[in-house]
Amino acid sequence: xxxxxxxxxxxxxxxxxxxxxxxxxxxxxxxxxxxxxxxxxxxxxxxxxxxxxxxxxxxxxxxxxxxxxxxxxxxxxxxxxxxxxxxxxxxxxxxxxxxxxxxxxxxxxxxxxxxxxxxxxxxxxxxxxxxxxxxxxxxxxxxxxxxxxxxxxxxxxxxxxxxxxxxxxxxxxxxxxxxxxxxxxxxxxxxxxxxxxxxxxxxxxxxxxxxxxxxxxxxxxxxxxxxxxxxxxxxx
Amino acid sequence: xxxxxxxxxxxxxxxxxxxxxxxxxxxxxxxxxxxxxxxxxxxxxxxxxxxxxxxxxxxxxxxxxxxxxxxxxxxxxxxxxxxxxxxxxxxxxxxxxxxxxxxxxxxxxxxxxxxxxxxxxxxxxxxxxxxxxxxxxxxxxxxxxxxxxxxxxxxxxxxxxxxxxxxxxxxxxxxxxxxxxxxxxxxxxxxxxxxxxxxxxxxxxxxxxxxxxxxxxxxxxxxxxxxxxxxxxxxx
Numbered sequence: 001x002x003x004x005x006x007x008x009x010x011x012x013x014x015x016x017x018x019x020x021x022x023x024x025x026x027x028x029x030x031x032x033x034x035x036x037x038x039x040x041x042x043x044x045x046x047x048x049x050x051x052x053x054x055x056x057x058x059x060x061x062x063x064x065x066x067x068x069x070x071x072x073x074x075x076x077x078x079x080x081x082x083x084x085x086x087x088x089x090x091x092x093x094x095x096x097x098x099x100x101x102x103x104x105x106x107x108x109x110x111x112x113x114x115x116x117x118x119x120x121x122x123x124x125x126x127x128x129x130x131x132x133x134x135x136x137x138x139x140x141x142x143x144x145x146x147x148x149x150x151x152x153x154x155x156x157x158x159x160x161x162x163x164x165x166x167x168x169x170x171x172x173x174x175x176x177x178x179x180x181x182x183x184x185x186x187x188x189x190x191x192x193x194x195x196x197x198x199x200x201x202x203x204x205x206x207x208x209x210x211x212x213x214x215x216x217x218x219x220x221x222x223x224x225x226x227x228x229x230x231x232x233x234x235x236x
Numbered sequence: 237x238x239x240x241x242x243x244x245x246x247x248x249x250x251x252x253x254x255x256x257x258x259x260x261x262x263x264x265x266x267x268x269x270x271x272x273x274x275x276x277x278x279x280x281x282x283x284x285x286x287x288x289x290x291x292x293x294x295x296x297x298x299x300x301x302x303x304x305x306x307x308x309x310x311x312x313x314x315x316x317x318x319x320x321x322x323x324x325x326x327x328x329x330x331x332x333x334x335x336x337x338x339x340x341x342x343x344x345x346x347x348x349x350x351x352x353x354x355x356x357x358x359x360x361x362x363x364x365x366x367x368x369x370x371x372x373x374x375x376x377x378x379x380x381x382x383x384x385x386x387x388x389x390x391x392x393x394x395x396x397x398x399x400x401x402x403x404x405x406x407x408x409x410x411x412x413x414x415x416x417x418x419x420x421x422x423x424x425x426x427x428x429x430x431x432x433x434x435x436x437x438x439x440x441x442x443x444x445x446x447x448x449x450x451x452x453x454x455x456x457x458x459x460x461x462x463x464x465x466x467x468x469x470x471x472x
Contacts, residue, residue, distance in 0.1 A: 013293075019255075020263040020424060023293070027256035027397065030291040043293045050286050050296040055266040057249075057259070057279045058296035060286040110425075131425060148429040160425025161263065165398065170431045182432050188256060189346075189366060189396025191435040192428035193384040195406045196418050199427040 005033060005040030010071035010099070012112075013045040013061045014092050016082015019053045020161050021109040025075060025168035028184050035176055044068050046091045054079050065095040073171075074103045077164070078111030078130065084216050087118045087230070088223040096121070106155050107171060109164035113157040117142050118226060125152040130160035132209035139232050146206070165190060241269060241276035243308035246335070248348075249281040249297045250328050252318015255289045256397050257345040261311060261404035264420050271412055280304050282327045290315055301331040309407075310339045313400070314347030314366065320452050323354045323466070324459040332357070342391050343407060345400035349393040353378050354462060361388040366396035368445035375468050382442070401426060 011026050022043075032039040045051060045061035052058055076096065079086075086092050096119045100106050108116050113129040116122050117140035127142040127150050134144040149158045149167040158167035169190070173181035214231055221227040247262050258279075268275040281287060281297035288294055312332065315322075322328050332355045336342050344352050349365040352358050353376035363378040363386050370380040385394045385403040394403035405426070409417035450467055457463040 011293075018263065019259045023255045023259040023291075026291050026293065027254065041292060043291075050294070055259075055262050055279075056277060056298040057247075057262065058286070058298075060294035060296060062292040062294075131422075148427070159427075160423075162401065162424050162426040162428065166429050166431060173431070178432055185430060185432065186367075186435055186440065187396075188398050189435070190398040190428075190430055191384070191395075191437075192398065192426075192430065193402050194421060194426055194428065195402060196409070196414055196421065199422055199425070201427075204422065 005038060007039050007072035008068055008070075009039060009041045009073040009075065010068045011041075011043045011075045012077065012092070012095070013043055013051055013059055014082070014086045014089065015051045016079055016085060017053055017059075017077050018079040018082075018110060018161055019055060019057060019059060021077030021079065021112065021164055022059070024162060024165040025107075025109060025171075027188055028165060028168035028190075029172055031184060031187070032172070032175065035180055039072075039175070042068065044071075046095075054082055065091070069099065070102050071099055072103060073105045073107065074099055076106075076108040076112035076115050078109055078114070078161075080111070081216055081220065083111045083114065084213070085220045087114060088221050088226055093119055104154060105171070107157070107167060109158045109167065110160045113137055113142070114140060116155065116157070122155065122157075125155055126150050127152060127155065127157040128159050129157065131204060131206050132160075133213065134206045135210050135232075136213065136230055139230055241274060243275050244304055244306075245275060245277045245309040245311065246304045246307035247277075247279045247311045248313065248328070248331070249279055249287055249295055250318070250322045250325065251287045252315055252321060253289055253295075253313050254315040254319075254346060254397055255291060255293060255295060257313030257315065257348065257400055258295070260398060260401040261343075261345060261407075263424055264401060264404035264426075265408055267420060267423070268408070268411065271416055275308075275411070278304065280307075282331075290318055301327070301335075305335065306338050307335055308339060309341045309343065310335050312342075312344040312348035312351050314345055314350070314397075316347070317452055317456065319347045319350065320449070321456045323350060324457050324462055329355055340390060341407070343393070343403060345394045345403065346396045349373055349378070350376060352391065352393070358391065358393075361391055362386050363388060363391065363393040364395050365393065367440060367442050368396075369449065370442045371446050371468075372449065372466055375466055
């Protein structure tokens with residue numbers, strides 16, 4: 001029996017993102033269509049030209065925003081300066097705003113949650129982001145929760161960068177089964193052994209990066225309303 | 237003081253690879269040049285056109301093989317069918333064979349070690365690879381060790397896909413310090429929490445994939461000597 005995929009999982013690409021935010025969950029979920037032919041996993045961008053990232057590697061998406069107006073699942077990766085710039089990118093913002101309402105699941109990795117929040121999607125919701133950006137997620141109207149991933153309604157947000165892999169295992173199990181998610185975990189041999197142990201959170205100040213990020217916001221966000229919001233200059 | 241980078245860290249891209257093999261360690265080590273201006277981290281390929289991968293995303297390298305003939309460190313990612321095809325790719329093989337002897341460190345992720353072994357670089361050495369490819373690493377002359385990463389002389393090989401992140405933390409600490417490696421770990425928030433726990437190795441048969449991989453070798457490896465070697469039809 002051949003069926004036409006009806007549920008598109010759209011990973012979003014935009015210039016300047018952190019590729020591990022995207023590639024971690026993409027690698028884990030790319031086989032979804034082989035498990036359940038209802039699913040079609042793809043990567044979408046404003047255009048199909050290669051886009052720069054925050055490392056010396058360019059990424060070229062498979063489809064455009066216009067090709068996938070109604071994804072079943074939307075996954076938004078984050079980054080540093082590139083993501084702060086993207087917060088005011090009208091094409092990206094229009095796509096997120098148009099695609100999210102009809103999507104069954106809207107996920108983000110790292111500062112991808114700031115993109116969702118800037119589009120007004122996380123108002124009053126529990127969410128997470130990269131540890132260094134918690135202040136900005138809150139200024140955009142969400143309630144920051146310092147967990148590896150946070151689920152609130154149809155929104156699933158992951159912590160920084162590598163947390164997207166854990167989110168994808170959780171999401172993959174929800175879409176298929178724990179057994180199949182564990183098979184995908186085995187396929188990517190995700191049996192982490194950080195050589196210097198886990199992060200020691202007691203030594204981490206989640207506001208340490210705020211001045212640097214505020215400086216970046218002043219430099220690259222030219223939308224005054226958004227900039228004021230991000231800088232905490234007025235409440236939402 | 238401005239210094240010219242003298243130590244290039246070259247991540248290799250070829251068609252069909254598994255992007256997480258590349259992007260995990262690249263994301264972790266990309267900041268090396270900011271810590272020590274002697275280092276220049278880059279991504280090299282046969283050409284600078286976007287290349288397909290095993291997921292719906294194309295990757296475009298920053299430089300060509302010809303641009304970086306003498307890397308200080310060479311990092312070779314792996315993959316599935318694409319990597320088996322790459323074993324017989326003359327351009328890739330020539331580059332690896334020419335660049336590895338002068339490199340101070342030669343690293344691989346996942347089946348990237350098969351590329352090193354096929355180029356004769358791991359003869360008699362201890363090495364690792366993706367759990368499902370252990371048989372083929374041995375047939376190519378290496379001694380398979382089922383560790384997260386294995387160091388033998390200047391060769392550091394990682395296990396499957398996500399193991400490249402752990403390898404990169406180890407390598408980053410060796411090139412800088414444990415403190416700086418831990419800062420990079422914090423930057424990518426690598427505090428793994430696989431939702432269903434680690435891999436349960438007692439249930440994993442490391443030969444289970446052999447028939448499927450042998451079938452692929454028969455289909456895509458047209459170099460008879462290499463194919464015979466990979467199929468265990470004669471000893472090395």
